[in-house]
Amino acid sequence: MKILIALLAVALLAGAALLVAIRTNGPAVLNALDRVTGGSRDVALVARTTYGEHPAQKLRIYAPADAAGPLPVFVFVHGGSWSWGDPDDYDFVARAIAPAGFVTVLAGYRLGEDGRYPAMLEDTAAAIAEAARLAPQYGGDPARIVIAGHSAGAYNVVQVALEERWLAASGVRPAGVIGLSGPYDFYPFDRPSGEAAFGSVGAGPESQPVNHARADAPPMLLVHGEQDTLVKPRNTRVLAAALDQLGAPVETLLYDSFDHNAPLISLASPWRGSRDVDDAVIAFAQRHTEVSVPVQAQTP
Template identity: 55%
Template sequence: MKRRMMWIAAVLLGLLLVAALAFWLAVRQNGPTVLDAVDRLSGPDTGVELVHRASTGSHPEQRLIVYRGKSASGALPVFVFFHGGAWAHGDPRDYGFIARNIAPEGYVVVLGGYRLNEPGRYPAMLEDTAAAVGWVYDNIEDYGGDPDRIVLSGHSAGAYNVMQVALDTGWLEKAGVPQEAVRAVVGLAGPYDFHPFDTDRSRAAFASVGAGAESQPVNNVRGDAPPVLLVHGENDTVVRIRNSKALAHALQEAGARAETLYLPGKTHNDPLLALTHPWRRDPLVFERVAQFLQAAVPVSVPVQAETP
């Protein structure tokens, strides 16, 4: 009997290891899609629905998606999020988990896309990011959003996009967005100080078109910049934490408000994971982001998720 129980335990352990390996491979192949599925299956029904899709250009990657809580009322602040992917891959349609977790806090959520690879080389990715913010400013009232209370956010390459657009005032000006409409920026594991370009991805996206120091958010800081929250894993080997530290220091030296949350032992995707179920069980990141948003764009009455 004892040997039988040991054999059953070994089989179960083997199945768990196979399942873990399959999950790891799936995440590596298309991480956001897997995260979206896991969040949908493991999280509660937050009563958030997709209310609109729009194109911001002729390229299929120039797109955005609008989400809002079913029971939300009034004009809500807008959380505009841009995906990562080293300016080479990614799709806003895979990031529904951002909307399901942020919208119930009292926001309309917009997931933005931008051209990738050769069509998206600098400054095209910034043109597309600014165009998406411009669309939000011009149209979000139709979907219950307040165009004068916009928060920009992104992960990795997306964090670079929003930070550069928010700090270099020319981008929003060209898009017809008043600087004061962007109330805050949340950067998750973003590259903000990586010139000269020393990786294949950065060389392909920037050096191939002759971009220089002007392309770096750290070189565009200003004292009147919107408040910034930088979240970064201390063990991130994809985008080194020095990027967030350098930007935070430069912003603070210029007189701007820059908050940081550095995560011991965490790597590149952990700040993104922390905004999804079941990883939200560790509330450190999510609660800090929620507190930062509440300070920047106060929500007087939190949206209550619908229950089944």
């Protein structure tokens, strides 16, 4: 009995240590754990490319093995308070999404001083446009694109989807937008990350997604944890209410026990499958990118 209790204690300590490591070292730890516990899931990296001269302006394109195309495209933008992060640490997102039948693109953008507003939005829009341009080369359909992001990345994708000027030049209209733990209404800037990325360049209310809600916005899925103290869940509630009031299609998933990173962690093994975040994200993306087959009239 003592041995069993000791083993249980060790397992609990190991689990707690792992969660601390994930919170401390972030996506790189999560990515490594996903590879070990989840395997490749028959997902292959098919392209490493760039969309600009800055080192952070890179795309990583993944595709499911032996999939018959053209497939819808899922573009994911990482978080990191607009100051850190690398798409090369987010392979686990591709391994979560691509097996469901998506060409999956992980996008980077300029960070820190180089990425101050509106540079992060310029880059996100350019990355989406380049993903659409390249999609046919890797079995993707540029007319069926879902864009998604976590935290700062959720801000990026939601803002470029709502403020029409960002994607107007490319002609890309996302079929759906997914935000995980995103900040959508945080002006005036009262946190160091917001002040550095937005306040330092004099950005104002125009920088807030909630102020660009419109009736013809792409369908949105907004996911948030009620225990998120970094980006309060009111951000999701306020944006969802603004969209809903205008008649725009919006869905929310609010999890009582989730903190800021839990929606993202839920896309990685071994958590993938034990929570319903991945199922909800995939179902939303599939629903809004499915191909409508015209009904043929019966001949008399």
